[in-house]
Amino acid sequence: MSDWESASAARVLPPARPRKLSKVPFVELADGRLQGVVSSGSDIERVYVSSVAAGSYDFACSTNNNRPCGGARGAFCNHILALVTEAVLQYGVERVARYLRVDAAGMDAQAIYSIMMGARPSQADSAAAAQVFSRFLRHLAYVELPATTAPLPELQWFPPTRVVV
Amino acid sequence: MRADLLADPVDGVDEVLVAVAGVDQALAAGLLRPQPAQVAGLAVLADAVAGSPLGARVAEAAEKAAAGAAGEEHFVSLAVARIALLGSVHDALMVRVGQATGRAPGDSSGSVAGGGQAENLVLAARSWLADLARAGWQGIDHDLVSGAEPVISALLPEPRLRRLAALLDGFAAELAASCPGSALERIPSRRWGDLWSRAMLLTLPGATEVPVGTVTGRLLPLGVDLHEHATAAQAQVHAVFEPADGGTPRLVRASVSAPKPDTIIGAGIWQLLRPHLSLLAAVSEGRSMELADMPITGEGDLLWRDEHARLGEPADPFATARVVLPAASALPTAPLDRHPARIAVPVFLEGYFAEQAGEALTFSLAGQPVVVDTDRVPAAGPLTPEAVATSNACIGLVRWDAGVFRVQPLAVETTVRKKVVALHAGAWAGGAVDKAGVKAEKAATDAATVLRERAGRLLRK
Ligand SMILES: [Zn+2]
Numbered sequence: 001m002s003d004w005e006s007a008s009a010a011r012v013l014p015p016a017r018p019r020k021l022s023k024v025p026f027v028e029l030a031d032g033r034l035q036g037v038v039s040s041g042s043d044i045e046r047v048y049v050s051s052v053a054a055g056s057y058d059f060a061c062s063t064n065n066n067r068p069c070g071g072a073r074g075a076f077c078n079h080i081l082a083l084v085t086e087a088v089l090q091y092g093v094e095r096v097a098r099y100l101r102v103d104a105a106g107m108d109a110q111a112i113y114s115i116m117m118g119a120r121p122s123q124a125d126s127a128a129a130a131q132v133f134s135r136f137l138r139h140l141a142y143v144e145l146p147a148t149t150a151p152l153p154e155l156q157w158f159p160p161t162r163v164v165v
Numbered sequence: 166m167r168a169d170l171l172a173d174p175v176d177g178v179d180e181v182l183v184a185v186a187g188v189d190q191a192l193a194a195g196l197l198r199p200q201p202a203q204v205a206g207l208a209v210l211a212d213a214v215a216g217s218p219l220g221a222r223v224a225e226a227a228e229k230a231a232a233g234a235a236g237e238e239h240f241v242s243l244a245v246a247r248i249a250l251l252g253s254v255h256d257a258l259m260v261r262v263g264q265a266t267g268r269a270p271g272d273s274s275g276s277v278a279g280g281g282q283a284e285n286l287v288l289a290a291r292s293w294l295a296d297l298a299r300a301g302w303q304g305i306d307h308d309l310v311s312g313a314e315p316v317i318s319a320l321l322p323e324p325r326l327r328r329l330a331a332l333l334d335g336f337a338a339e340l341a342a343s344c345p346g347s348a349l350e351r352i353p354s355r356r357w358g359d360l361w362s363r364a365m366l367l368t369l370p371g372a373t374e375v376p377v378g379t380v381t382g383r384l385l386p387l388g389v390d391l392h393e394h395a396t397a398a399q400a401q402v403h404a405v406f407e408p409a410d411g412g413t414p415r416l417v418r419a420s421v422s423a424p425k426p427d428t429i430i431g432a433g434i435w436q437l438l439r440p441h442l443s444l445l446a447a448v449s450e451g452r453s454m455e456l457a458d459m460p461i462t463g464e465g466d467l468l469w470r471d472e473h474a475r476l477g478e479p480a481d482p483f484a485t486a487r488v489v490l491p492a493a494s495a496l497p498t499a500p501l502d503r504h505p506a507r508i509a510v511p512v513f514l515e516g517y518f519a520e521q522a523g524e525a526l527t528f529s530l531a532g533q534p535v536v537v538d539t540d541r542v543p544a545a546g547p548l549t550p551e552a553v554a555t556s557n558a559c560i561g562l563v564r565w566d567a568g569v570f571r572v573q574p575l576a577v578e579t580t581v582r583k584k585v586v587a588l589h590a591g592a593w594a595g596g597a598v599d600k601a602g603v604k605a606e607k608a609a610t611d612a613a614t615v616l617r618e619r620a621g622r623l624l625r626k
Contacts (some may be wrong), residue, residue, distance in 0.1 A: 002351070006182075007567040008506040010353040012339040014381040016395065016427050018608060021615040025428075030341070031307070045622065064623070073171040090428070098423050138318060142396060143613075147423035147441040148324045149469035151462075153502045154332040154363055155392035155422065156509070157356065160543040162550075 008157060015161040018088040026136045027087045029099045034087055035132045038079040049129040049136075050079045055101045057121035062129050076117050084116075085109040100102075166512055168533035170265040171563070171570040175257050181250050182306035184213035188247050189358040195238075195301020198232050202409050205233040208245070212214025214246045227618075237295045239606050244365035247358065252503035259498070262510050264457070268495060273274040289316045290329060291368040294361060297340075302357055305346035313337040317396050321424055329367040331422070335394035336360040353565075359506065366501060375499055377468065379458045382409040382416070383477060384467075385485040386448045387511050388405050389591025391434070391543040395427040400437075400594060401577065402444050403511045403562065405485055405493045408455070414493040416511060419444050419467040426616055431545040432602065433609030436596050441470045449595030453477035457524065465496035482576055483587060486513035486560045512572065515558035526554055538564065538571040545605055548574065548590040 004010045027036035034049035050061040061069035071077030087096045088109040097104040104112045187206030211227040226242035229235045263269050293313050320330035385405045392399040399422035406417045421442035447454050455477045460468040517528035527534035539550035556577035576589040593602045
């Protein structure tokens with residue numbers, strides 16, 4: 001067995017990297033999609049729920065009130081560009097490209113966006129939006145969970161990583 | 166410290182780890198339709214505990230599992246057997262650490278009350294863990310892994326179930342990022358075996374109950390150890406406690422932890438934890454604290470309540486490490502917490518020669534190298550691997566993983582322009598004052614503000 005395979009504290013996940021959250025408060029690589037939430041520039045109550053499927057690059061964008069995004073008629077909107085940009089900041093370009101199955105290793109967010117756009121993906125229905133939005137709410141709920149001063153010995157298995165400040 | 170004793174192999178450990186690897190191999194392929202290699206692995210596990218009180222139950226569980234007919238209670242038995250074996254490894258390693266540091270390990274006698282009825286929430290977790298064992302790491306897919314989400318969401322708001330919740334949350338995230346299991350090129354088998362078996366154990370009623378007393382006296386911090394996964398973080402302050410009645414000083418810890426969104430990182434973690442443990446401010450200010458009737462567990466974990474503590478006199482951790490630490494005694498590890506990954510013994514080192522060979526840093530003590538683990542030093546703090554590599558004195562934690570003892574630095578003294586400077590990993594815990602720290606704090610505040618604003622606006626609709 002390698003040291004990694006026989007290590008209790010082996011690192012499995014690369015750490016997230018810091019990014020500003022004001023424009024895109026939530027982005028994730030999950031459910032076979034790059035998906036997330038983009039804050040509206042004009043209406044503080046409104047957010048856009050956007051997603052791009054890995055492999056097919058089928059995309060969807062709608063508001064949290066289930067109205068279709070005006071910019072996403074037949075082609076990627078600005079919200080999807082913002083999503084790709086922030087995902088690359090948070091996860092690194094390699095991980096995002098690998099997940100979406102875009103051959104853009106060593107390139108940047110704009111390259112990933114352009115390659116996907118160039119494949120002329122189709123617009124998916126907004127079925128995923130409700131699920132993505134509920135995952136965003138679940139994510140936000142972590143802000144309000146109580147702290148505890150009882151020790152959690154299990155977190156000994158999760159050392160910090162030196163990658164971010 | 167006797168570095169040579171940390172380098173020597175510890176008798177019996179390799180043999181026990183072979184039995185652990187047996188069950189880990191079975192978990193990798195899954196126990197739905199076990200193959201001969203997995204059946205053999207389970208038999209090695211059963212043999213290894215045959216002479217113990219667990220023997221009969223584990224033998225039965227191994228037999229059922231080998232036939233692909235294991236129920237939840239059988240998986241629990243396999244998990245308990247694996248934990249018992251690693252408990253014996255922990256004990257052997259702690260004897261060695263005791264010889265190397267000259268501090269006798271506390272007796273780990275004592276029993277767990279246990280018993281009682283598990284609540285439905287915990288049973289749901291157990292059921293998911295059983296499904297996981299049937300599928301095996303190579304059989305995981307998104308459907309199976311996401312089955313943990315509702316369980317975790319329901320567990321997290323309950324502080325008394327936080328150990329299980331935080332563990333499952335970190336574990337499930339790793340599994341989710343590793344789907345489909347059939348495409349995995351390599352598997353962290355020791356780690357996932359550890360996490361799975363601990364989670365199983367925590368589903369047993371009473372598993373987390375510990376005896377609690379109180380203490381009064383002076384607390385002298387040594388340093389801060391940070392733990393984090395994407396959605397949880399914990400700071401543990403290692404300290405020496407001097408009882409007011411003049412008794413022997415003791416090694417203790419104070420902890421604070423919280424769930425967090427994965428975008429709260431770095432300095433944001435200190436900001437998240439800071440309001441719940443006044444000790445973090447004392448650490449940053451280099452102060453001691455006076456405790457009055459502070460609750461403490463039998464293994465030396467203070468169950469911190471701010472109202473039982475007040476800020477004390479200045480106390481330099483290096484003075485504490487030089488003068489008080491050598492005389493401090495350790496409390497015994499709770500029976501269920503005995504695991505090599507739980508070993509984190511405070512030590513003070515000086516008079517070493519730091520040697521950097523590529524990525525690997527060692528401190529050479531009397532000609533004997535000790536591996537230094539700078540990777541566990543949090544990035545959000547002034548202590549850097551470079552500073553460790555040029556240090557003259559170090560407060561650290563002795564740890565053991567993958568067959569090797571290592572020292573994790575909590576603080577170092579290094580000479581800058583002929584002056585001794587102390588750098589602490591947890592210096593920013595109570596609030597950063599240096600330029601880099603203030604900048605990191607500002608960025609972290611902005612991130613937290615956005616999330617709180619979004620939560621306030623969207624969550625309660
Ligand atoms: Zn849009």
